[in-house]
Amino acid sequence: MKVIAFAASNSKKSINKQLVTYAASLLEDAQVEVLDLNDYELPLFSVDKEEELGQPQLAQDFVAKITASDALIISFAEHNGSYAAAYKNLFDWGSRVNNKIFQDKPAVFLATSPGAGGAANVLAAAVNSAPHFKADLKASLSVPSFKQNFDSEKGYLTNKALNEQLIAAISHLQ
Numbered sequence: 001m002k003v004i005a006f007a008a009s010n011s012k013k014s015i016n017k018q019l020v021t022y023a024a025s026l027l028e029d030a031q032v033e034v035l036d037l038n039d040y041e042l043p044l045f046s047v048d049k050e051e052e053l054g055q056p057q058l059a060q061d062f063v064a065k066i067t068a069s070d071a072l073i074i075s076f077a078e079h080n081g082s083y084a085a086a087y088k089n090l091f092d093w094g095s096r097v098n099n100k101i102f103q104d105k106p107a108v109f110l111a112t113s114p115g116a117g118g119a120a121n122v123l124a125a126a127v128n129s130a131p132h133f134k135a136d137l138k139a140s141l142s143v144p145s146f147k148q149n150f151d152s153e154k155g156y157l158t159n160k161a162l163n164e165q166l167i168a169a170i171s172h173l174q
């Protein structure tokens with residue numbers, strides 16, 4: 001099974017990248033590729049830019065990664081209650097390559113933040129729009145208070161209850 005995992009963030013120290021990397025490591029017999037959105041940096045989307053640039057190669061490459069995968073794990077960073085701009089920009093470009101961008105792939109959506117809210121707002125937005133973009137969403141999980149619940153040195157969820165919920169969520173992809 002080929003799995004594409006990424007944080008919907010372009011932070012070099014992304015806590016969502018830490019979470020999604022750990023989540024993907026829970027899969028058995030999976031060939032996991034963790035993407036970095038910094039490798040898909042594109043100009044700010046506008047219809048005018050689109051007229052000028054068409055479908056940029058990086059947008060096509062991003063969509064092709066999804067096409068070639070058997071499953072997706074995405075962890076969403078929350079900026080002001082919504083998507084981080086880097087993700088939304090890539091998503092907008094990608095949606096012009098294929099509006100059904102998740103292409104019926106089985107998916108687990110995660111989100112985390114340093115606060116008690118656990119980026120639940122952006123997760124809800126991603127979950128609600130999943131059918132429209134053809135994600136076959138199997139489970140979702142918000143991890144609140146990241147620093148209290150995740151060991152960044154060792155790279156795992158220290159909160160047992162959350163860890164069990166994560167294992168259960170990821171098992172739907174197995």
Ligand SMILES: Cc1cc2nc3c(=O)[nH]c(=O)nc-3n(C[C@H](O)[C@H](O)[C@H](O)COP(=O)(O)O)c2cc1C
Pocket residue numbers: 007009010011013014015016017076077078079080081082112113114115117118119120
């Ligand atoms: C511009 C900005 C807005 C933010 N807004 C929110 C927010 O609405 N809710 C939240 O839980 N955290 C918010 N945060 C804190 C992020 O959750 C925190 O930076 C987190 O590390 C982002 O995930 P990442 O490390 O994967 O990029 C915000 C951070 C920034 C820089």
